[in-house]
Amino acid sequence: MVALKGYLFIIGAIFSYIPLFLTNPATAVAVNAVGITISLYIWYVLAANRDRGIAALTSSGTISERDLSVLGIRKSARFFASIYSVSFVLMTLSMTFVFRRVMENIEIFENMSDVQLMVETLGTVYMIASGVFTITAIVSLVFLYKLLDVLLNDEVKLQSVIGKRRKLPMMQVRPVSIALLLFLIVLSYGLFSWFLRYRIAVTQQLFGKLEEQMKEVEEQKKREEDHHAKLEDEVNRKAADLGTIYERIFSESPEGEKRREALATFFKDLSEIDYDKAKTIIKEFLEKNLITEREYKRIDDLIS
Numbered sequence: 001m002v003a004l005k006g007y008l009f010i011i012g013a014i015f016s017y018i019p020l021f022l023t024n025p026a027t028a029v030a031v032n033a034v035g036i037t038i039s040l041y042i043w044y045v046l047a048a049n050r051d052r053g054i055a056a057l058t059s060s061g062t063i064s065e066r067d068l069s070v071l072g073i074r075k076s077a078r079f080f081a082s083i084y085s086v087s088f089v090l091m092t093l094s095m096t097f098v099f100r101r102v103m104e105n106i107e108i109f110e111n112m113s114d115v116q117l118m119v120e121t122l123g124t125v126y127m128i129a130s131g132v133f134t135i136t137a138i139v140s141l142v143f144l145y146k147l148l149d150v151l152l153n154d155e156v157k158l159q160s161v162i163g164k165r166r167k168l169p170m171m172q173v174r175p176v177s178i179a180l181l182l183f184l185i186v187l188s189y190g191l192f193s194w195f196l197r198y199r200i201a202v203t204q205q206l207f208g209k210l211e212e213q214m215k216e217v218e219e220q221k222k223r224e225e226d227h228h229a230k231l232e233d234e235v236n237r238k239a240a241d242l243g244t245i246y247e248r249i250f251s252e253s254p255e256g257e258k259r260r261e262a263l264a265t266f267f268k269d270l271s272e273i274d275y276d277k278a279k280t281i282i283k284e285f286l287e288k289n290l291i292t293e294r295e296y297k298r299i300d301d302l303i304s
Contacts, residue, residue, distance in 0.1 A: 012038035047077035077150040084143040091136035239277040250290035
């Protein structure tokens with residue numbers, strides 16, 4: 001995940017709106033170009049972070065392709081970000097050309113009734129640019145709508161699945177009205193979009209950190225389970241070896257001091273393994289008449 005620093009949003013917003021107060025057209029265009037570049041970069045990074053997150057979740061098995069299909073979660077946000085970026089750049093370029101032509105021929109608009117004169121004066125390129133501006137403005141709104149829907153409402157569906165399976169809190173509990181968000185963006189001349197993107201970036205980073213912490217907990221749990229299984233295998237192997245060794249010793253029917261020494265070491269080794277396994281061994285020895293009933297009870301009392 002690419003972390004977006006807070007200062008990047010501040011710089012991008014400043015460079016996007018400061019051209020409104022600049023008197024030099026060339027400087028205003030250059031500064032605005034920087035602002036647009038930062039703005040589109042942020043949109044693309046947010047989309048890329050979202051897509052990488054889904055790819056990581058599917059590869060780890062946390063979610064499946066079927067989950068995505070059932071919930072209607074789209075796999076690629078970068079597609080919408082890319083189309084939006086291209087259409088927004090074309091819209092900006094065509095709008096700049098149209099605005100410049102209008103300012104150069106402002107007197108034509110004083111007599112709007114003479115359409116023929118207006119067309120001849122402004123030129124065919126102006127008409128084409130106006131058409132491009134209209135089309136790209138509509139395309140930009142449509143794909144911004146889709147991009148926001150993927151980044152916000154698809155994320156709600158995704159977090160609901162992950163939250164249940166990994167017991168993570170949801171950063172966003174319910175879907176939002178994308179139409180309302182678009183209205184606020186247009187109404188604020190795009191200023192609201194900077195706040196919205198910053199909020200999405202913070203949410204992505206917080207949820208990413210929670211996922212990393214949960215992953216560490218799961219990995220630690222798995223290591224502990226593997227360690228426990230390894231110890232269990234070692235105990236089982238030791239118990240099996242112990243049974244084999246002492247079965248051979250007692251099968252030789254040692255008497256007197258040798259038997260007492262064998263029983264002493266037998267008890268010592270039995271006390272180092274799990275009681276249930278030790279109980280199983282001495283019970284088998286009793287059934288095979290390798291030890292007496294009295295010896296069985298004595299050893300059982302000592303290891304219990």
